[in-house]
Amino acid sequence: MKSIREISKITIIINKAYSGKLIDFLHELGIERILVESGRSSILGQGRGIFGITQAGKLVYDPAEIISVLVIQDLESALMSLVAKEFELSTPGRGAIFSTPLIAVKAHEDYMVYEKLKEMPDKAQHFFDELVGLDCIVQRGEGDTAARIALNAGASVPYTNYGTGTGVRDKLGLLRITIPAEKEIISLIMSKYDVDQVLEMYISEAKLDEPGRGIAYIYPLGKGLMNTRISSSKASQAASMEQIISAIDSIKGGIEWRKAGM
Structure with a gap:
């Protein structure tokens, strides 16, 4: 990388059970050099205490992997759309994806900035840019x-x-x-x-x-989709609260309506 330019870092956070499939999917798109970090996600669980009394607030953990790649800005939406569609990241509980705008000055060859993909999406996915x-x-x-x-x-x-x-x-x-x-x-x-x-x-x-x-x-951040499934409790209605919130996001076309006090 010889000149200063604007690029995007695409970060996908996904359950470890699906990370291998995600890496294979990125390889199929022509992206070979990927940064993988191990971690965990936390959500609120519903436990049972003495005499079967429900206890709220217990944390439930799932192993997760944080996968990052670098692309030119023109490929940001294309790559994010392909990954979000393939792994249904718009569904609460499936994971998160977001972009971070960067200025590339100089980088090690292992941090390759990809300038093309082997496949392009038929339709661009909607992402939130208020993150x-x-x-x-x-x-x-x-x-x-x-x-x-x-x-x-x-x-x-x-x-x-x-x-x-x-x-x-x-x-x-x-x-x-x-x-x-x-x-x-x-x-x-x-x-x-x-x-x-x-x-x-x-x-x-x-x-x-x-x-x-x-x-x-x-x-x-640039834009992305966040994981809003904050609780492991089962819904007693036809749709969970997370699904209702996701539907309102789509209707409103953004997340400004979530602002506290509105």
């Missing part, structure tokens, strides 16, 4: 707090993967507090209209304003 990303980085073992905040707020399904920081020892008076290097990264793809509210909840409930507890930040 942002919200990441929260906390110490290992504390990620469930942030995940539960996102789910209780009805934002979307959070995805967790792992990383290693430098580890810090800070001095507060006469106390020495060691901050472990192992981290959990909780990623959330959500409506830009409610992100400030969720960020404030992260800060207050996860105590991110205290030294060493973690950080949270917002970053721009």
Whole structure:
């Protein structure tokens, strides 16, 4: 890559059971070099406590993989449409897909930017362009707090993967507090209209304003589809709440109507 240009990073988050099929599908399109990260998704479960009393708020985990590729901007919609249609990502619970606008200055050859596909979609998929990303980085073992905040707020399904920081020892008076290097990264793809509210909840409930507890930040996205199946409870009606929300999204042509307080 010799010149500066605008490109797109396409990220697909999918259950690990389907990741092999997704990788094969990308290979068939001519995309050979793919970044794969392992993680998990979290949703609210319905458990049974003593005497069969229902307990709400328990988290249910599913292994997930985060798959990323780089393409020129002209191929962004085409690739996203092909993947979304093949894996039914517009259906709540199937996963998420989104694009991130990037400026390519220089890259290693392993991070190849693809300029053509072996197949093009017959019809472009509708994607939402009112999305942002919200990441929260906390110490290992504390990620469930942030995940539960996102789910209780009805934002979307959070995805967790792992990383290693430098580890810090800070001095507060006469106390020495060691901050472990192992981290959990909780990623959330959500409506830009409610992100400030969720960020404030992260800060207050996860105590991110205290030294060493973690950080949270917002970053721009291009467009995409988010996973809105936040609960494992079975619907007692003909359609689940997630399906109703998805239908209203289609009717409204966007997600602005979801804004809290409207």
